[in-house]
Amino acid sequence: MVPLNLRAGSVRDIPKEFWTPESLSVIASTVGHPIKLDKLTETKKQREFRRACVEEDAKSELPDKVSVLIDEDYTIQVKFEYNWVPVKCKNCLVFGHIINTCSMVDLSITHKDIKHQE
Numbered sequence: 001m002v003p004l005n006l007r008a009g010s011v012r013d014i015p016k017e018f019w020t021p022e023s024l025s026v027i028a029s030t031v032g033h034p035i036k037l038d039k040l041t042e043t044k045k046q047r048e049f050r051r052a053c054v055e056e057d058a059k060s061e062l063p064d065k066v067s068v069l070i071d072e073d074y075t076i077q078v079k080f081e082y083n084w085v086p087v088k089c090k091n092c093l094v095f096g097h098i099i100n101t102c103s104m105v106d107l108s109i110t111h112k113d114i115k116h117q118e
């Protein structure tokens with residue numbers, strides 16, 4: 001689960017109906033499966049950015065922004081900021097370890113390597 005801040009380029013550009021839990025869920029779903037939106041988001045008290053918790057898809061990279069088409073008329077950029085990102089192995093795409101400690105890395109030693117060390 002990844003805590004996520006969603007920040008738009010300019011708050012003035014955003015229609016007030018934009019920051020609903022429904023539309024935030026749609027935007028957050030580009031990162032992963034939305035688990036919850038924080039209470040400030042739900043009550044719309046916070047103006048600078050919105051928060052969401054998403055369950056990240058281990059098989060994909062975390063995006064840093066997404067373009068959102070508003071009313072099929074104009075596009076705004078919503079930036080994603082991550083307060084914390086879980087450790088993920090780039091080799092086997094499993095959370096909890098890094099590639100240096102990955103048991104799935106194939107070791108490859110050739111005769112050339114062995115001769116070089118003599």
Ligand SMILES: [Zn+2]
Binds near residue numbers: 099101103
């Ligand atoms: Zn691994």
